[in-house]
Structure formats: C-alpha cells, structure tokens
Amino acid sequence: MGRAHVVHDATQSRWTFIVGEHFVAAVPAGTDPAVVAALNERASRTVTVEELVSLIPLGGEGAVASFALVVAGAPSDGDGIPVSGVVRGDVVVDVYSVGGSRRFSDRGIRPWLLADFRAVTAIVIAEDGSGVPRPAEIGTGEPVGRGPSMAARLDWQPGEPPAVEVGGRSDAEVRSPPDAGAAPVGDTVHRPRRLAEHDTVLRPRRHELTPDAAAGEPVPAAEPQVEPAPEQRPMAERQPVTQPTDEQHPEPGPRPRFGLRIGQGDERELDAVYLIGRRPRLGRVPAVGEHVRLVDVPSPSREVSATHVEIRREGDVVVVTDQRSTNGTFIVPPHADRIRLRPGQSMVVSVGTMVHIGDGTIVTISALEDSRELSTDPPTTRRPRT
Incomplete structure (x- = not known):
C-alpha cells in the first residue's frame, strides 16, 4: 500500500482522506457519508481512477464540488511508480519524482482534470493555495492506516512499506522519504532532459x-x-494504452x-x-x-x-x-x-x-x-x- 501520513493544521480547511491499498482520495469534510463509505469500501481492492470518479456525485443534492483521487499502478522501474490522478475544485496534488515536484490542479477545467505521471516517489494532497512541502517534510505527520481520516494535508509514498495505525510505531514510520536531489521545489519543477521519459504520459x-x-x-x-x-x-x-514491460503481469478478471x-x-x-x-x-x-x-x-x-x-x-x-x-x-x-x-x-x-x-x-x-x-x-x- 505504501506509507500515509496526515498533517493537522487548524488554520486550513479540513479534508476527509480515504487511504486504500492502491489509491488515496480527498473529499471536503462534511461530504455525504455514503460517498465516503463507497470510497472506503474499495480500500482493499484494485481500482481504476474512472471507477472512483463514478462514485462521486457532481450535481444535485450532495454534489461534491472539490475532490482529488490518485491511483497507483504497477511498478515499472526503480525510480518510482506510475500514478493516475483526478482533481476538481479547491484541492491540489503535488507529485514528487527523482527530478523534483510539480503541482497538479484543475485549472478551472470541468467536470474535472485527469493526468498520468510516471516514476512517482511521493504524493501530497492539500488545500489549493497551500505551500509545496520540501521532500524532507513529507511523511513527518501522523501515520495512518487504511480507511478514512480527517486532516489538512495527506502525504502518501506509494510502494513504501505499509503504514502503521495511529498510536503505533515502526522503523518504516521514521525513515526519511527519498530526497528529490538538487532540483528546486516550487509550483512546477520540470525534470532534467535526461529524465524526460518520466514526465506526464499523453x-x-x-x-x-x-x-x-x-x-x-x-x-x-x-x-x-x-x-x-x-x-x-x-x-x-x-485513452489508456498498454505500455510494454519486461515483466508479464497476470490479466485482471473479465472486464x-x-x-x-x-x-x-x-x-x-x-x-x-x-x-x-x-x-x-x-x-x-x-x-x-x-x-x-x-x-x-x-x-x-x-x-x-x-x-x-x-x-x-x-x-x-x-x-x-x-x-x-x-x-x-x-x-x-x-x-x-x-x-x-x-x-x-x-x-x-x-x-x-x-x-x-x-x-x-x-x-x-x-x-x-x-x-x-x-x-x-x-x-x-x-x-x-x-
């Protein structure tokens, strides 16, 4: 599943974060409990970002104006894992890789904006307008396990050893996150040309x-x-396409x-x-x-x-x-x-x-x-x- 930590901050809006085996989701505090329950019900499953989007109402009573969804794929190299993300409204996702970070927001596009990233080492989900955490600051909050929790920020390091439940301690909890190197961290940091193959997949x-x-x-x-x-x-x-890999993965169940x-x-x-x-x-x-x-x-x-x-x-x-x-x-x-x-x-x-x-x-x-x-x-x- 990876490691997940939440950061509490009374000065910022609080979010409900749902941590799954292969995904993390963020919806505003006060979202219909049925929506949170539907997301949490899939915490132990392998899911697609499209499946998660279909669980969130966009109109009518109980519509969710802001949300973020990030789904991890199977590891393809030693520099991180591929992820797909969807954002809408007043939430941003900071995506970290070996070359730095980039901020993913909806830019006013409706009904939502979706992007794919490769070689991701860490994800931070927070309120729009919040600062971009430095790599050394990621994973220093309260560790959480699978399920929903409320906080101002969620740090997720997919592919890392599993997170521990609140109140527990483990060696994995205190290890430092991967350093992003010398690349500056800001709203958008482009990776060096030698890492261009890790950029967003079109x-x-x-x-x-x-x-x-x-x-x-x-x-x-x-x-x-x-x-x-x-x-x-x-x-x-x-439109998803199949990327060739050296390792053959078993086919999922019938579509x-x-x-x-x-x-x-x-x-x-x-x-x-x-x-x-x-x-x-x-x-x-x-x-x-x-x-x-x-x-x-x-x-x-x-x-x-x-x-x-x-x-x-x-x-x-x-x-x-x-x-x-x-x-x-x-x-x-x-x-x-x-x-x-x-x-x-x-x-x-x-x-x-x-x-x-x-x-x-x-x-x-x-x-x-x-x-x-x-x-x-x-x-x-x-x-x-x-």
Missing part, C-alpha cells in the same frame, strides 16, 4: 469507422496529428460489458462509439482504432440535434458527452436528480442511467451478462457525407 485516441457504421466501405483512417504534449488533459481527451437501448429498440452492446441524433455525422476524421456507429432517431419537433450525443466506453466505465446540442442532454442516474450537461460536457454514468435527448427519445445504459443474447440486426446507420 495518451492520444485511436479511432476508426467500422464498415457497418458506414453502411459500406470504411472511411480511410488518418494517423492522429502529434501535438506538443500538455502535461494534463481533461478526462474526455485521454464488464455494457449495453444501451435507444428508445424502444433492442438492447445492444456498447462495443463502439455511438453518435446519436436526428441526422448524425462525424465532426472529424476518426483516428486509427476507433469504431463509430451513427444512429438516426426520429424527432418530429426537431428537439433532437443533428448530432446530439456521444456515448462511449472508457476503460471500465461509460462516458456520455453532449455534442453541443441545441436543447441539451439530460442525465438521470438511478435514484438521483436529473442533471443537464453543459454544451460539450462529458460525464461518467453508472448502469441504469437514462439519457434524455428530446422528443421522447431515451437512451438507457445497462450491464450485460456473457450469457445474454443480443439482437444481431445492426442499428439504423448512415454513411456520413463528406
């Missing part, structure tokens, strides 16, 4: 239009343009399968990116690897935009993105209030969520069992005009 999407989505031959796929790499990207712009039902139609597997609307079309050339299905829906009152909503699978979750529709996209999670997406906004949704796009058309998200039989008829599709 993961471009790879897409391709399937033949059945085009009702004919596939659109020729173009290689994605290589852009100057920003250190952080919104979640909707990030969940998701389905969707459009209106009163048959339930279908969410095995592609669905663009749904009155007359949907591609707004860009798909990149290599992405399969797209264009689905027409009736809209007598023209409440549904031509290309209204995108529904896709991202890892082990489902993401719904409004395509800057005229009349809006409404998300109705199970047992929760209706949420209206802002134009272009993305949201992770759970099984049982209903997506309202207008003129009575509702898209329902479901979970599929391997034994379930699905309709083999393709959805109504149309080749986009170019």
